[in-house]
Amino acid sequence: MSDVLIVTEHRRGELRDVSFEMISAGRELADETGGKLHAAVISGDVDTFADQVNRDGVDAIHTISDGEEFNHDIYTQALEQLANELDTSYVLIPHSVNGLDYAPAVAEALSLPLVTDAVAHSFDGTLEVTREQYGGKVETTIEVEADRAALTIRPAEWPQADGMGEADISTFDAAIDESAIRSTVTGFEEAAGGDVDISEADVLVSIGRGIEEEENLPLIEALVEATDATLSSSRPVVDNGWLPANRQVGQSGKVVTPDVYIAIGISGAVQHVAGMKGADTIIAINTDANAPIYDLADYGIEDDLFDVVPALIEEFGGSVPDM
Amino acid sequence: MKVLVTVAEVAEVEDKFEVSDDEIAEQYLTYDLNEWDDYAVEEAVQLSEEEEDVEVITATIGPERSEETIRMTLAKGADRAVRVWDEAIESADYLDINSKADLLAAVVEEENPDLVLSGVQSGDKANGATGVSLAQKIGFEWGAVVNKLELDVDGGVATVHRELEGGVEEVTDIETPAVLTIQSGINEPRYASLRGIRQAQRKPLDVQTLEDISLDADVVESPLAQTSMYKPESESDTTMWTGSPEDEAAQLADLLRNKGVVDA
Numbered sequence: 181m182s183d184v185l186i187v188t189e190h191r192r193g194e195l196r197d198v199s200f201e202m203i204s205a206g207r208e209l210a211d212e213t214g215g216k217l218h219a220a221v222i223s224g225d226v227d228t229f230a231d232q233v234n235r236d237g238v239d240a241i242h243t244i245s246d247g248e249e250f251n252h253d254i255y256t257q258a259l260e261q262l263a264n265e266l267d268t269s270y271v272l273i274p275h276s277v278n279g280l281d282y283a284p285a286v287a288e289a290l291s292l293p294l295v296t297d298a299v300a301h302s303f304d305g306t307l308e309v310t311r312e313q314y315g316g317k318v319e320t321t322i323e324v325e326a327d328r329a330a331l332t333i334r335p336a337e338w339p340q341a342d343g344m345g346e347a348d349i350s351t352f353d354a355a356i357d358e359s360a361i362r363s364t365v366t367g368f369e370e371a372a373g374g375d376v377d378i379s380e381a382d383v384l385v386s387i388g389r390g391i392e393e394e395e396n397l398p399l400i401e402a403l404v405e406a407t408d409a410t411l412s413s414s415r416p417v418v419d420n421g422w423l424p425a426n427r428q429v430g431q432s433g434k435v436v437t438p439d440v441y442i443a444i445g446i447s448g449a450v451q452h453v454a455g456m457k458g459a460d461t462i463i464a465i466n467t468d469a470n471a472p473i474y475d476l477a478d479y480g481i482e483d484d485l486f487d488v489v490p491a492l493i494e495e496f497g498g499s500v501p502d503m
Numbered sequence: 504m505k506v507l508v509t510v511a512e513v514a515e516v517e518d519k520f521e522v523s524d525d526e527i528a529e530q531y532l533t534y535d536l537n538e539w540d541d542y543a544v545e546e547a548v549q550l551s552e553e554e555e556d557v558e559v560i561t562a563t564i565g566p567e568r569s570e571e572t573i574r575m576t577l578a579k580g581a582d583r584a585v586r587v588w589d590e591a592i593e594s595a596d597y598l599d600i601n602s603k604a605d606l607l608a609a610v611v612e613e614e615n616p617d618l619v620l621s622g623v624q625s626g627d628k629a630n631g632a633t634g635v636s637l638a639q640k641i642g643f644e645w646g647a648v649v650n651k652l653e654l655d656v657d658g659g660v661a662t663v664h665r666e667l668e669g670g671v672e673e674v675t676d677i678e679t680p681a682v683l684t685i686q687s688g689i690n691e692p693r694y695a696s697l698r699g700i701r702q703a704q705r706k707p708l709d710v711q712t713l714e715d716i717s718l719d720a721d722v723v724e725s726p727l728a729q730t731s732m733y734k735p736e737s738e739s740d741t742t743m744w745t746g747s748p749e750d751e752a753a754q755l756a757d758l759l760r761n762k763g764v765v766d767a
């Protein structure tokens with residue numbers, strides 16, 4: 181019997197959605213191994229969180245009340261002790277930004293092999309994990325030739341568990357070594373607000389690294405003007421300083437749900453897709469037929485943006501800038 | 504002060520490629536400096552420009568081919584480089600996170616840096632785990648997904664912003680020595696100057712075998728095996744507009760007009 185331990189995630193007093201997805205991912209694995217599903221709730225208002233996490237499929241919830249906000253030193257120590265105490269075979273952690281900050285340390289502390297960013301898993305005596313490579317252009321199967329492992333779970337891949345649960349909720353007294361806490365969260369900051377709110381727009385013309393140079397941006401701006409759309413972008417365009425941060429769509433930028441999203445020279449990396457998959461109609465202009473954006477797009481133009489965009493501008497009666 | 508930057512060379516896949524025997528043939532791959540490591544190198548070089556006596560060392564696990572990439576980081580301002588490689592690593596079936604962190608930990612042991620900078624993830628494998636795994640192995644404190652760094656060298660504290668989801672940043676004080684994984688956008692990576700490229704040719708690039716860093720060959724053994732690789736099946740049916748760019752543009756325009764989202 182191989183038990184599964186999932187870790188939930190909260191921020192500034194609220195559980196994050198990924199916590200409920202973890203229940204589904206963990207339950208699926210526990211059903212296959214024939215084990216129990218345990219959930220860990222660490223730091224903050226653990227009693228309230230535990231009640232919220234008590235959804236269908238969870239067998240036991242363990243609360244560890246040390247700390248307020250996420251701190252990787254507390255999480256690592258607490259999970260090492262809890263997993264040892266429960267003798268769980270599989271530890272599942274969200275592949276979120278905070279997950280990146282403690283999952284490898286937990287795996288190391290427990291001497292578990294680690295497979296990250298799982299998009300699927302199956303167990304049939306051995307655990308097999310599916311993960312992507314090369315920006316989503318291929319998938320690979322990783323076979324775990326060990327009885328125990330740690331996995332990180334890609335957010336938004338599993339459905340959120342719902343339905344009232346009947347889990348046993350108990351307090352786990354972790355012995356946290358305060359001297360090993362060598363980092364302190366001192367606050368939070370909201371990144372760039374500013375003039376436009378791209379999440380309000382009906383039509384977004386969104387540009388990615390395919391634009392190549394800042395000097396080429398006027399071409400996209402002319403299209404935006406001709407269609408009366410709003411300009412947004414993928415991360416590299418913001419990283420390069422070509423557009424301000426409030427234009428960025430994705431995991432670390434804005435989540436947008438326009439009527440039409442036109443992705444130009446954007447590959448469709450998972451962190452980008454996290455911000456725009458809710459768009460009503462998605463149109464991709466990309467020379468690479470294998471780009472993952474086409475897994476999502478309703479319409480596509482597999483052609484060079486430097487040919488298509490000028491044609492589009494003319495179609496809408498705009499003027500193509502000299503470049 | 505010594506700053507060690509882990510630098511990976513990553514593979515990018517050409518637009519048209521095939522997967523055969525569960526791998527992508529060399530002919531479809533091109534190699535480059537990992538995007539996130541480029542930002543980590545820049546951050547280290549900027550530190551060396553701001554503070555007195557900072558030595559920047561890059562550490563790479565990679566075959567001879569990666570020396571071109573390593574020289575590029577030297578041309579951008581790193582002082583010297585270590586490249587770990589030998590036959591045992593070359594013939595490893597699956598170099599997992601744990602093995603990579605073990606190899607890098609051995610380099611850290613030799614070099615004794617005050618600060619280690621890694622990229623958040625590599626562009627090809629995207630594990631996003633090596634830096635934090637390394638920190639736990641060597642007993643350093645750490646911070647992942649850092650998009651702002653202020654170092655108080657005398658106080659032994661790195662004040663960082665960790666870029667969380669949804670435009671929120673966490674401000675954290677981290678005791679040094681520490682491993683920080685660097686997020687893209689933290690700075691503007693420089694291009695190597697011609698002078699830098701010339702100088703890089705004379706900077707030390709040491710190749711270390713497992714034996715040199717006092718490790719046994721079993722360090723590259725893994726309980727993980729990659730048993731298949733394939734192109735994912737497309738989950739949606741995309742309507743492709745074809746023809747000349749003008750034809751394609753006309754079809755897109757029709758759709759927007761029919762939806763009533765543009766007037767033009």
Ligand SMILES: Cc1cc2nc3c(=O)[nH]c(=O)nc-3n(C[C@H](O)[C@H](O)[C@H](O)COP(=O)(O)OP(=O)(O)OC[C@H]3O[C@@H](n4cnc5c(N)ncnc54)[C@H](O)[C@@H]3O)c2cc1C
Pocket residue numbers: 277315387388389390391413414415416417428429430431432433434444445446447448449450451452455465466467468471483484485486623624648
């Ligand atoms: C923690 C974390 C958070 C992140 N958050 C975000 C986020 O919020 N938002 C985000 O976007 N990314 C985010 N990323 C980065 C993400 O992983 C990708 O690196 C990024 O989305 C890639 O942007 P891109 O598609 O513009 O570039 P690329 O992946 O380089 O794609 C460029 C595309 O343009 C196409 N192209 C090139 N030339 C042309 C041409 N002439 N005509 C037509 N097509 C062309 C190419 O075929 C390619 O598909 C995050 C990463 C991490 C690790």
